[in-house]
Amino acid sequence: MQTETPQYAIETRNLSIFYGPFEAVKDVDLKIEKGKITAIIGPSGCGKSTLLRAFNRMNDFVPTSHVNGEILMHGINLYSKEIDPVEVRRRIGMVFQKPNPFPKSIYENIAWGARINGFKGNMDELVEQSLRGAALWDEVKDKLKESAYALSGGQQQRLCIARTIAIQPEIILMDEPASALDPISTLRIEELMQELKQNYTIIIVTHNMQQAARVSDFTAMMMLFGETRSGTVIEYDKTDIIFTRPGDKRTEDYVTGRFG
Amino acid sequence: MTTETQSLAPVPEQNSVPVSLRRKLRLGEGLLEAILFVVGFLTIFVTVSIVVVLGDQALLFFNDPQVGFREFFLTTQWQPSIGQFGIWALVSATLTTSAIAMLVALPLGLSSAIYLSEYASPRARSVLKPILEVLAGIPTVVYGYFALLFVTPLLRNLIGTENLGVYNMLSAGVVMGIMILPLIASMSEDALSAVPNSLREAAYAMGATPFEASIQVIVPAALSGIGAAIIVGLSRAVGETMIVAVASGATSKFTFNPLEAAETMTAHIARISGGDLSYNTIDYNSLFAIALVLFVVTLALNLFSQWIVSRFREQYE
Numbered sequence A: 001m002q003t004e005t006p007q008y009a010i011e012t013r014n015l016s017i018f019y020g021p022f023e024a025v026k027d028v029d030l031k032i033e034k035g036k037i038t039a040i041i042g043p044s045g046c047g048k049s050t051l052l053r054a055f056n057r058m059n060d061f062v063p064t065s066h067v068n069g070e071i072l073m074h075g076i077n078l079y080s081k082e083i084d085p086v087e088v089r090r091r092i093g094m095v096f097q098k099p100n101p102f103p104k105s106i107y108e109n110i111a112w113g114a115r116i117n118g119f120k121g122n123m124d125e126l127v128e129q130s131l132r133g134a135a136l137w138d139e140v141k142d143k144l145k146e147s148a149y150a151l152s153g154g155q156q157q158r159l160c161i162a163r164t165i166a167i168q169p170e171i172i173l174m175d176e177p178a179s180a181l182d183p184i185s186t187l188r189i190e191e192l193m194q195e196l197k198q199n200y201t202i203i204i205v206t207h208n209m210q211q212a213a214r215v216s217d218f219t220a221m222m223m224l225f226g227e228t229r230s231g232t233v234i235e236y237d238k239t240d241i242i243f244t245r246p247g248d249k250r251t252e253d254y255v256t257g258r259f260g
Numbered sequence B: 001m002t003t004e005t006q007s008l009a010p011v012p013e014q015n016s017v018p019v020s021l022r023r024k025l026r027l028g029e030g031l032l033e034a035i036l037f038v039v040g041f042l043t044i045f046v047t048v049s050i051v052v053v054l055g056d057q058a059l060l061f062f063n064d065p066q067v068g069f070r071e072f073f074l075t076t077q078w079q080p081s082i083g084q085f086g087i088w089a090l091v092s093a094t095l096t097t098s099a100i101a102m103l104v105a106l107p108l109g110l111s112s113a114i115y116l117s118e119y120a121s122p123r124a125r126s127v128l129k130p131i132l133e134v135l136a137g138i139p140t141v142v143y144g145y146f147a148l149l150f151v152t153p154l155l156r157n158l159i160g161t162e163n164l165g166v167y168n169m170l171s172a173g174v175v176m177g178i179m180i181l182p183l184i185a186s187m188s189e190d191a192l193s194a195v196p197n198s199l200r201e202a203a204y205a206m207g208a209t210p211f212e213a214s215i216q217v218i219v220p221a222a223l224s225g226i227g228a229a230i231i232v233g234l235s236r237a238v239g240e241t242m243i244v245a246v247a248s249g250a251t252s253k254f255t256f257n258p259l260e261a262a263e264t265m266t267a268h269i270a271r272i273s274g275g276d277l278s279y280n281t282i283d284y285n286s287l288f289a290i291a292l293v294l295f296v297v298t299l300a301l302n303l304f305s306q307w308i309v310s311r312f313r314e315q316y317e
């Protein structure tokens, strides 16, 4: 197995993802740059979530799903037999479309993940640091013992980001993290992503073209093709290229809103 | 609501409600509501009547010069033939057998529920869940003789025949636990399955093992449903009659030692009322006093379990 150049946080080779016999994602070769934000865009049903959830092996929970090809992190195939998916998820965090805090206190939402990951340091400090990191501290510092469900949707989503950074993953996956939020909360999440990228590699799925253009450094355009209606990456480049002079006509149509 | 608003009805008169928005007479709805009200009211009515009848008859017992409240609640001998009416002799057996039953049913039931809901493949679940539900339907008299003829000899072999009699609370309690196990497992499984998948994903995405996710996130979130399972299980244990009547002996004795034989409240009621009792004798009236206590014990245990559960539950919306 060839080693991966350190510039890349994660890399896929000939990756195909199946649900039963249906090949939802076909032949994806992506090199995700370290410390950058990569957006995955494309029409509904083209396999963006499927691809994203393959990175941290969340698709394992769909009994019918399986993967061909490789996903490499530090040159190691995350799908090889010796790999423990639990360890993979500790290194690759995920923020979901709908905020899903635990039905526990705000404090415990962050402490729990750290604890199961063997954190031994000062928990109060970690909680504060993570909440500050997610730009939520000032709003919740006086009600850490209250239920996370008492927060607004946007606050809940930032809490979910906070609990993810508390376990200090290398990569954070975000599946339409702002689609359930109002424009102001969305903006805060986007600002937050800019700060987070100093320490983390971020991969974000979004339907919002402006958002992809605003926040990401690289963009992967996915599209359905062929008789099997499988999704694949048709174009992958720096975001400004994708949005100003894409190489593929379909990308141009899609990002300018003439399509999909 | 003037000229600019588009009217819904063809030709509305000014300021009048358009025809299509008018209140409609929905006969079916009204009828259904009435039926539901009557049925709901009947349920409450029946429950209240039972309590009233129990209380009324029990009063006859307490008014009898032969017994008093103090004797009933503070002594520990139940020998109607010689005029001793200490309820604790019966209560102790009920509590002991029920405790053993819960000790068996709760950990096993909850474990099977967690296995079914969090670990088992959909195939395994679709086979095992119906089996559980069939088990829950076995008549209790079958369990009674299972206790007496199979479990008791087994336990006597293990513990020694000199330590364990043919009738004992241990065997009855264990089998009672086996009887309510499917009920608790099945109800808890429903509660666990009802926890939204987003919570499961949240836990796993944080790098939780299936065990950590189940025990620390999913079970706490399902605790109100699990609590209901515990309450139903406990009520069945306290009220169970056949198993204890067959396997735990027909002598009342104040003891919490599971190796001994002792008669529970239910078994006593069943045995005495099976014999020839004449109306308004003290023996006859004592049955109602026992039943009333049984009712209160069940109620108290229910309230207690509810309180425990509400303290630990983590509510998702």
Ligand SMILES: Nc1ncnc2c1ncn2[C@@H]1O[C@H](COP(=O)(O)OP(=O)(O)OP(=O)(O)O)[C@@H](O)[C@H]1O
Residues within 6 Å of the ligand: A019, A024, A043, A044, A045, A046, A047, A048, A049, A050, A051, A062
């Ligand atoms: N659990 C599953 N089982 C079977 N098929 C699935 C499953 N999840 C997704 N699919 C199928 O895989 C394909 C890709 O779905 P996916 O959710 O990845 O699309 P997406 O690009 O994220 O769409 P959207 O933008 O609407 O979220 C779709 O055809 C979908 O029906």
Ligand SMILES: [Mg+2]
Residues within 6 Å of the ligand: A048, A049, A050, A175
């Ligand atoms: Mg999606």
